[in-house]
Amino acid sequence: MRFQFTEAQEAFRKEVVSFLEAEKAADDTPWKSFELIGPSSIEFSRKLAEKNWIGITWPKQYGGREMSYVDKCILSEEMSRFQAPIGYHFLGERQVGPALIKFGTDWQKEYFLPRITAAEEKSSFCLLFSEPDAGSDLAACSTTAKQDGDHYIINGQKTWNSGAHHADWGWLLAKTDFFETTPKHMAFSEFMVDLTLPGITIKPITNMAGEHSFNEVFFDNVAIHKKYLVGIENMGFKQIMAQIDYERSGPERLLQNFPVYEQTIAHIQKMDAASKTHGLYAWIRDAAAQLEIEYTIGRLMCYQTAWTIDQKKVATSQAAMSKAFCTQFAKRLNDVATKIIGPTSQIMSGSDWAPLEADIARSFLWGPSYTLQGGSVEILKNIIAQRGLGLPRN
């Protein structure tokens, strides 16, 4: 048992941090993000590709470095801490690559994996899972993929598709078995869809923060070649579930609004003597210390899950716990920060009166999404109870 990093891990983190410090200083666009995936910049992703920092856990034959998930956790932690613009390769690296390595055909691996690790043109992915009537109950999806010769014809509607307006490809879950007696989770397949195909319409959705981050995606007789089917037909649901642990447990869940934390603590440290003698100050210290404790636990949970995956052990309950804990922390942080900063915390950045560079107001408005995206806290708690504690399903 050792809660410190190895020298090699510390050296790797240092290398990542120096790189990010230099890049951040050189970038004219401020690095700021309130969402999980963050801004998309093919130029920045290319720079990471040059460092061989995309797909570091993948096998060497697919352009990876066979580094551990703990190493990956270190890399992701720093990317999130700096709010680096990693949106271009984020889902390709996190979702698509590992799925193709496990379930993909030789052609799929040879075609997509080098493009993702090199951040080439046309290698950015979005997810096409949720539908208007299929949220937490993903098995209620009704988008269909009907085989027609060498093609599948896609019809239906997806929604809440973050980054679909930037992405080149979609990772689609669609129904491929239409027998009424087939169990729901045996009726879906996974596909990769070129988003420029005819019949695809992407419509923006404005979120409550007033921003366009996610979309609706419509499919009207979209024909995709069967070579884009991933893994085994009708096993899509199981394939997703087999893959979901690392996706859930990444430190980006803890850190999506990290500047709010950093700057709130800095704000408290700089409070003047009069503020510190105010009765409220005792509560502020207590609240900040509680955040620090929760942040520490969240971070340890992320690393513990990564470590468990490195040991080739099942991490399903652990990953669900980590995600539930971290997203609740991030959401609560926004709320606590507004109380610590006070009335000015509601002012959006740009105004002279906005208290912190971190823009707590905007972060607060993003908060409700944290505990929903990629599996709501409630679904995660079901998984913890059923998979982690063996409580019975209905």
Next chain:
Amino acid sequence: MDFSITKQHQLLRKSFVDYLKKRCDADSRREWISSENGFSPTVWQEISELGWAGLPFDEKYGGLNGSFFEMLFLFEQLGAFQLYTPLFTSSILTGMVLNEAGSESQKQFHLSRLSDGDAIYAAAYPLQDNYIGVGRGVKAVPVDDTWRLTGTCLFVQYAPIAEKILVLADSDGGSALYPTLFLVDPQAGGATVETLETLGEEKVHTVRLEGAPVDKENIIGDIGKGHQYINNVLPKAMVLKCAEMTGGLQTVLDMTVAYAKQRYQFNKPLGTLQIIQHYCADMFTDLEGARLLAYQAAQRINDGLEYRREAAMAKAWCSDVYPKSCLLTHQIFGANGFTAEYDLHLYTKHAKVSELMFGHSVFHRSAVADAMKI
């Protein structure tokens, strides 16, 4: 980062569990708790023979020279089984302080007696006072060649059978800033022990000193440096208390999950209800947080790293989640859990007593805030 537990430690932990499972069944435990001194002398002898009492001490004092990890795993299991013995007060609170502050001959004499369990020593520091006021309860005045101690110590465990009581007393005539450690012999006069009724199940006492004599040989460490010794040991003892709380919480969760599976209402197990599943998931998450923080602090102690900030985090978190989870689980157990017959209340009481020992969450969050420079 390495979250593994070595094979050797797994085996050791299994040996703790095996013994406790075999020996500490619910009926026996009830019998021991309700006995005059609140514990089983037979069990005490057995675990001393197993080396548990001497775990923290060097082999030259008859101990096992155990690592802090070994103590962590032991106390986690003692908490899980709610086995009450003099181990914590005698070997940890008293023994580890003697080990820290005692002279070679004092250590040779006292620690070897504690190691083999022949003697039980008690600690009388104002632990329940959030540290504030340490050393204010008892005054020590030199009279000829001896010191005379006067004052009252609360929450002293195993005092009626303690051969010696280690008291932190104000020895500088009033400021209480530089207290000294005195090893009091309660048989030497000037000491009375009374039971202190509290909400807890593990017995505690009031020790009243009225001119209790302590000769020079029984001053522990340098005069006026008592705080220093205590401060080097108590945070470590506190991390072991966190381990004990973690073990207790694990048992509470296990009991709750077992109950939720077997208890039928509305023609189905309680555990199929989503609200019950979510309560259990919350408790499990809180427990994992407690374990991670307690293990982190213990590992830093084990490896000789600075650990006070991590220890404060662990105690703050454990102090919140253990009582909270107990109260939540009472909601699941319904009236059954509210009965004296059912064992759940042992844990609820242990949770509250442990929360208040060494400082509760607000106290330790204040220490964390200090470390954050706010």
